[in-house]
Amino acid sequence: MKRLFFAALVAGLILTGIAHSxxxxxxxxxxxxxxxAAEAKLDNPGGIGGVESLRGLVELExxxxxxxxxxxxxxxxxxxxxxxxxxxxxxxxxxxxxxxxNANKCLACHSWKNAKEMGATKISVTHYVSPQQGQVLSDxxxxxxxxxxxxxxQADAKPLVENDFKRVNALR
Numbered sequence: 001m002k003r004l005f006f007a008a009l010v011a012g013l014i015l016t017g018i019a020h021s022x023x024x025x026x027x028x029x030x031x032x033x034x035x036x037a038a039e040a041k042l043d044n045p046g047g048i049g050g051v052e053s054l055r056g057l058v059e060l061e062x063x064x065x066x067x068x069x070x071x072x073x074x075x076x077x078x079x080x081x082x083x084x085x086x087x088x089x090x091x092x093x094x095x096x097x098x099x100x101x102n103a104n105k106c107l108a109c110h111s112w113k114n115a116k117e118m119g120a121t122k123i124s125v126t127h128y129v130s131p132q133q134g135q136v137l138s139d140x141x142x143x144x145x146x147x148x149x150x151x152x153x154q155a156d157a158k159p160l161v162e163n164d165f166k167r168v169n170a171l172r
Contacts, residue, residue, distance in 0.1 A: 070155035082167045087150035094153050106147045
């Protein structure tokens with residue numbers, strides 16, 4: 001995007017120089033445009049501003065190989081919380097689960113109606129309360145219907161960045 005902008009800027013400077021001056025002024029305008037383009041390249045080496053991201057030192061426009069797929073254990077049992085009010089983590093794979101306006105695969109096992117039969121954890125009663133009116137509903141509240149907004153599966157993966165995170169002592 002920046003390259004396109006600078007190319008248009010250079011072209012505009014060249015055209016302006018040609019339209020409003022004689023040959024000597026045109027050469028000066030071309031030289032000035034070339035200097036601007038050279039400075040822009042120095043300020044943005046490699047198109048990433050010299051900043052390394054989680055992608056590495058790779059330009060956004062450059063296609064790179066995909067990262068390897070993460071391993072999600074089949075069923076890990078209950079996963080302990082790391083901080084107070086943390087939504088429970090999903091201890092199993094959710095690959096091919098549909099959670100959309102039309103269907104919610106999570107509720108097939110975790111709704112109050114199905115949990116006992118499926119041997120799954122029931123969703124919290126808070127999921128049946130309308131946050132706006134505080135009413136208890138007969139079905140899951142629309143604001144709590146999209147489970148993956150809060151609940152995530154745990155992959156066997158190394159941290160993306162180094163950190164010194166420590167669990168809350170009360171949860172140990």
